[in-house]
Amino acid sequence: MLIDTHCHLDFADFAAERDAIVSRAHEAGVRQMVTISTRVRKLDGLLALTEQYPSVFCSVGTHPNNAGEELDIQTEDLVRLANAHEKIVAIGEAGLDYFYDTQTPADQKTGLIRHIAAARETGLPLVIHSRSADEDMGEILTAESGKGAFPFILHCFSSGAELARIGVELGGYVSFSGILTFPKSEDLRAIAKTVPLDRLLVETDAPYLAPKRWRGKRNEPSYVVNTAEVLAECMDVSYEEIARITTENAFRIFSKMPGL
Numbered sequence: 001m002l003i004d005t006h007c008h009l010d011f012a013d014f015a016a017e018r019d020a021i022v023s024r025a026h027e028a029g030v031r032q033m034v035t036i037s038t039r040v041r042k043l044d045g046l047l048a049l050t051e052q053y054p055s056v057f058c059s060v061g062t063h064p065n066n067a068g069e070e071l072d073i074q075t076e077d078l079v080r081l082a083n084a085h086e087k088i089v090a091i092g093e094a095g096l097d098y099f100y101d102t103q104t105p106a107d108q109k110t111g112l113i114r115h116i117a118a119a120r121e122t123g124l125p126l127v128i129h130s131r132s133a134d135e136d137m138g139e140i141l142t143a144e145s146g147k148g149a150f151p152f153i154l155h156c157f158s159s160g161a162e163l164a165r166i167g168v169e170l171g172g173y174v175s176f177s178g179i180l181t182f183p184k185s186e187d188l189r190a191i192a193k194t195v196p197l198d199r200l201l202v203e204t205d206a207p208y209l210a211p212k213r214w215r216g217k218r219n220e221p222s223y224v225v226n227t228a229e230v231l232a233e234c235m236d237v238s239y240e241e242i243a244r245i246t247t248e249n250a251f252r253i254f255s256k257m258p259g260l
């Protein structure tokens, strides 16, 4: 059994066949999925999916690439929404993306800090998107944790070893996607080996980043199996063991998600 801790089931890519995609996930042993919010204004679409599918949960937040669009959303709005819906199990995804560079660093930081405050207040994990921003992310996580701890996940981890180290030291979880399976990701597999077993998660980030076995195809939650296989090799444990560990970890960090 696996949990896909990060996917985007509301994206148009999936519109025609969501039932089949959820069924295929179940058949592959992916028993629950968290579909991640990228715009608070689109939350209704996510909530509708969680109502339609008992195994689908969601988050609430603004992706850093949309940060400037939702600067009117305050911490209290995130907290109110998260507390109002039992299937909202996380805050985010928020963070810093200096790779696409579509939003100013200032707007991205403003959004990130509001989301951190919401995670601190609700106790729900903050799903952190960090790309080409290791230094600023490390500084913000360290400074903000100093003001009061908050649970968090470094999602689709593809940053450097130092940010992984800081994240783990601050109590965070590290989630690996299909990137872990790519032939050229040797450095990333070396970083995975340094993460304690009790902080590891797996995700697809579907529809993006299909793992090696399905490279080039549209990704979907059932494909998280391939990432778990490679993570098991990295950690030198069996597939069954990595499935058990990452699932236990998912239920621990997504504390509002009911167990099976």
Ligand SMILES: [Zn+2]
Pocket (backbone or CB within 6 Å): 093, 128, 129, 130, 155, 156
């Ligand atoms: Zn992301």
Ligand SMILES: [Zn+2]
Pocket (backbone or CB within 6 Å): 006, 007, 008, 036, 093, 205
């Ligand atoms: Zn995402």
